[in-house]
Amino acid sequence: MNKKNMEEIKQMLKDKGIPPSYHRISIYKYLKDNINHPTVDTIYKDLSKKIPTLSKTTIYSTLKLLTRKNIVQEILIDDNEVRYDYNTKPHAHFKCTKCGKIYDIFIKSELFNIKNIEDFSVNHTDIFFRGVCEKCKNK
Amino acid sequence: MNKKNMEEIKQMLKDKGIPPSYHRISIYKYLKDNINHPTVDTIYKDLSKKIPTLSKTTIYSTLKLLTRKNIVQEILIDDNEVRYDYNTKPHAHFKCTKCGKIYDIFIKSELFNIKNIEDFSVNHTDIFFRGVCEKCKNK
DNA sequence: GTATCTGCAAAACATTTGCAATTCT
DNA sequence: AGAATTGCAAATGTTTTGCAGATAC
Numbered sequence: 001m002n003k004k005n006m007e008e009i010k011q012m013l014k015d016k017g018i019p020p021s022y023h024r025i026s027i028y029k030y031l032k033d034n035i036n037h038p039t040v041d042t043i044y045k046d047l048s049k050k051i052p053t054l055s056k057t058t059i060y061s062t063l064k065l066l067t068r069k070n071i072v073q074e075i076l077i078d079d080n081e082v083r084y085d086y087n088t089k090p091h092a093h094f095k096c097t098k099c100g101k102i103y104d105i106f107i108k109s110e111l112f113n114i115k116n117i118e119d120f121s122v123n124h125t126d127i128f129f130r131g132v133c134e135k136c137k138n139k
Numbered sequence: 140m141n142k143k144n145m146e147e148i149k150q151m152l153k154d155k156g157i158p159p160s161y162h163r164i165s166i167y168k169y170l171k172d173n174i175n176h177p178t179v180d181t182i183y184k185d186l187s188k189k190i191p192t193l194s195k196t197t198i199y200s201t202l203k204l205l206t207r208k209n210i211v212q213e214i215l216i217d218d219n220e221v222r223y224d225y226n227t228k229p230h231a232h233f234k235c236t237k238c239g240k241i242y243d244i245f246i247k248s249e250l251f252n253i254k255n256i257e258d259f260s261v262n263h264t265d266i267f268f269r270g271v272c273e274k275c276k277n278k
Numbered sequence: 279g280t281a282t283c284t285g286c287a288a289a290a291c292a293t294t295t296g297c298a299a300t301t302c303t
Numbered sequence: 304a305g306a307a308t309t310g311c312a313a314a315t316g317t318t319t320t321g322c323a324g325a326t327a328c
Contacts, residue, residue, distance in 0.1 A: 007318095010169070011250040013155040014153075019283085019298095019327090019328095021282090021283065021284090021326090021327085023283085023284080031226075037281085039317095040318085041285075041316095041317085051202075051286085051304080053285080053287045054284095054285090055284065055286075055318090056285090056318090057285060057286080057318095057320095058284055060318065060319075061283085061319095072235075074213055076143045076216070076217060076218075077215070077265075078215060080219040080221075080292070080293075080316080080317065080318095081316085081317070082317085082318085084157060085168075088287070091327095094256065094257075094259050094261070096259070097262070100143040103259070105256060105257065107200050107256070107285070109250065111246075111248065111250070111266060114268070116243075117246070117268060118233075118244065118271050119272065119273035120235070120268065120270050120271070120273065121240070121270045121271045122268045122269070122270040123236070123269055123270040123271070124226075124266070124268070124269040124270070125249060125263070125266070125267070125268055125269075126266070126268075126269075127215075127250060127265070127266055127267075128264070128265040129253070129256060129263070129264055129280080130261070130262055130263040130264075130265075131257065131259050131260045131263070132259065132260045132262070133258065133259050134258035134259065135209065136219075137260060158307075158308085159288090159311090160301090160302090160307090160308065162308080162309075163308095178292090179290085179292080180291095180292085183298080192309085193309095193310095194309070194310045194311075195292095195293090195310090196293095196294085196309070196310060196311080197308080197310075198296095199292095199293065199294075200308085200309085201292095209318080219293095219317070219318075220291090220292070221292085221293090224317055258291065
C-alpha cells in the first residue's frame with residue numbers, strides 16, 4: 001500500500017520529466033500525506049527522523065523544482081516563510097492570526113478563471129483571508 | 140504647498156494617536172508620493188538622500204506602527220520582501236513576474252466584504268494576480 | 279565514466295532586538 | 304528631568320550559493 005504509493009509517485013514524477021530520486025519521492029509523499037501547508041523547516045524536522053541524511057538544501061531545491069513543474073504550489077500568505085501546498089487546484093486560503101494555522105477554503109470564484117485584467121495577462125490568482133478560526137474564537 | 144502637506148499629515152497622525160515626529164511624517168509622505176508599493180530598502184535608499192541620519196530601524200518601526208494603526212497596508216505578494224501600500228481601501232494587486240512591478244487593480248468583489256466563511260471570522264481579504272504586464276508582453 | 283543529485287558550510291538577504299545616545303516637551 | 308524616539312551593531316531566521324563528494328544510469 002505504502003509501496004504502491006511510492007511507485008505511483010515515482011511514475012508521476014517521471015511523466016513530468018523529473019528524475020524520481022528517493023528524496024524527491026519522499027518529499028512529495030510528505031506533502032501528499034500532510035496537507036496542512038508545511039514550511040521547509042517542518043518538513044525537515046519530520047522527514048529527517050525517517051531519513052537522517054536528508055538536508056534542508058535538498059528540500060529547498062526539490063520544492064523549487066516541483067513548484068516550477070506545477071506539481072506543488074507555494075503559499076505566501078504571511079510573514080516571511082514560504083509554505084507548500086500539495087493541492088494545485090484553484091482554491092483560497094485562510095490564516096488564523098491567533099494560532100497561525102492555514103486552512104484550505106474551497107470557494108468558487110470567477111477570479112480564479114480570469115485570463116486578462118486591464119492590460120495584464122493573468123497566470124495565477126491567489127485569494128487569502130485572514131482572521132480568527134473557530135477554536136481560537138472560543139478561547 | 141509642500142509645507143501644507145506636511146502639516147496635514149502631522150495633524151492626521153496626531154488624530155490617530157501617533158506622535159508626529161519629523162521622520163514619521165517624512166516616511167508617510169514618501170508612501171503618499173510613491174504609490175508603487177515600495178519596500179523598506181527602496182524607501183531607505185530614496186529617503187536617506189534627503190534625510191542622511193535616517194536609519195532602516197526607524198523605517199521598520201514606523202511602518203509597523205502605521206500598519207498597526209491601519210494607516211498603511213502591508214503587501215505580501217511574493218518573495219520574502221514586504222511592500223507597503225498607502226492605499227488602505229480594499230483593492231487587488233497584480234504582480235508582473237517579468238519586471239517585478241506591482242500594480243493596483245481596482246476591481247469590485249464581494250470577497251472583500253466577507254465577514255464569515257465556513258467557521259472562520261474574516262478580518263481581511265487579499266486578492267493577488269500574477270502574470271505579465273503589457274510592457275513585458277511586447278518585449 | 280559522465281551526469282546529476284546531495285550535503286555542508288558560508289553567504290546573502292530581510293527583519294528584529296538590546297541598548298545607549300539623542301531629542302522633545 | 305523624564306519619556307519617547309532614534310541609530311548602531313549584533314542577533315535571528317529563511318533562503319541561496321559554491322563546491323566537493325556521493326550516487327545513479
